[in-house]
Amino acid sequence: MAISIRKVSLIFILSILIIYLPSCASEEDKKGRFFLKGNEKLKENDLKGASEYYTEALKIDPDFADALLNRGIIHERLNNLDAAIADYSKILEKGSLIDTTVYFQRGLAYLDNGEFYKALNDAQQLEKINSESWKTYFLMGLVYEKLKNNNAALKAFEKGLDLNPNNPDLVVNMATILFYQKSYDQAISLLEKAEQVNDKEPNIYNLRSMIAFDLQEYQKAYDWVSKAIQLNSRESYYYNNRGLYALFLGDMEKGIEDINFSIKQNPKNAYAWRNKGIYYYMKGDKTSALKYLSDALSFDPEMDLAQAYFKKSQDL
Numbered sequence: 001m002a003i004s005i006r007k008v009s010l011i012f013i014l015s016i017l018i019i020y021l022p023s024c025a026s027e028e029d030k031k032g033r034f035f036l037k038g039n040e041k042l043k044e045n046d047l048k049g050a051s052e053y054y055t056e057a058l059k060i061d062p063d064f065a066d067a068l069l070n071r072g073i074i075h076e077r078l079n080n081l082d083a084a085i086a087d088y089s090k091i092l093e094k095g096s097l098i099d100t101t102v103y104f105q106r107g108l109a110y111l112d113n114g115e116f117y118k119a120l121n122d123a124q125q126l127e128k129i130n131s132e133s134w135k136t137y138f139l140m141g142l143v144y145e146k147l148k149n150n151n152a153a154l155k156a157f158e159k160g161l162d163l164n165p166n167n168p169d170l171v172v173n174m175a176t177i178l179f180y181q182k183s184y185d186q187a188i189s190l191l192e193k194a195e196q197v198n199d200k201e202p203n204i205y206n207l208r209s210m211i212a213f214d215l216q217e218y219q220k221a222y223d224w225v226s227k228a229i230q231l232n233s234r235e236s237y238y239y240n241n242r243g244l245y246a247l248f249l250g251d252m253e254k255g256i257e258d259i260n261f262s263i264k265q266n267p268k269n270a271y272a273w274r275n276k277g278i279y280y281y282m283k284g285d286k287t288s289a290l291k292y293l294s295d296a297l298s299f300d301p302e303m304d305l306a307q308a309y310f311k312k313s314q315d316l
Contacts, residue, residue: 134164202231236265270299286316
């Protein structure tokens, strides 16, 4: 059964953030100084401060593509998706030598914003421009997965792996598709391969937790996702999954604590609404259970567990 998994679309954004120097950078160039100050803030992981400096540079030159790109990626990291898309789109309207990066980033932003066909269009455009980059097929695979075309997603990830065989992001997402198809042994085999390449990738352990949950190995599921949280304590999806596992282990208060924390981090996560509905069902609160489960089903009528617990809640 599918449980919320945060795709790696935002996990490596900052690691690929391109720090460009303006072509005429100098101490006398005010625009360039603001840009360089933004880069310094970025190195300090001060995303808000970096964004403010890029904005100052853009007040001087509204078409400054490098500042728009960096600010857009920061918006995306902070889940300000409409603002990120606006920055990327402005670059593309003007035309730029960094179109491949911009199409990739905008596609990820569209994907996270629920605009799947726009994301697919950017992936297809990216394939026309750069068919030899693994990122092209990574994005395409993510989009097809969201469109529930698992066979197309699997082919896209396989093509990406042909171009970059040891890329853990591609391996994890390919394993995710195999998980959806309930090919658990194949998925685990791929995840073990990914762990050998990069044992610090938290999505490996989150997906291991999802497989364990499907196999009703709830303590193993809890332990796996806790390892993911140790590696990345900022990912709301991991807390939501751990909250669900805690409910099935009978620790209701720990479960709702994690679920509520996940919702605070990302109020748009429908899987968290579902899990909160399951919590209220387990507590015997019919009205609250039906409310949250109904919200989850309005987002995805086929969401695993949601329909089953909605029916159970009606019988309370």
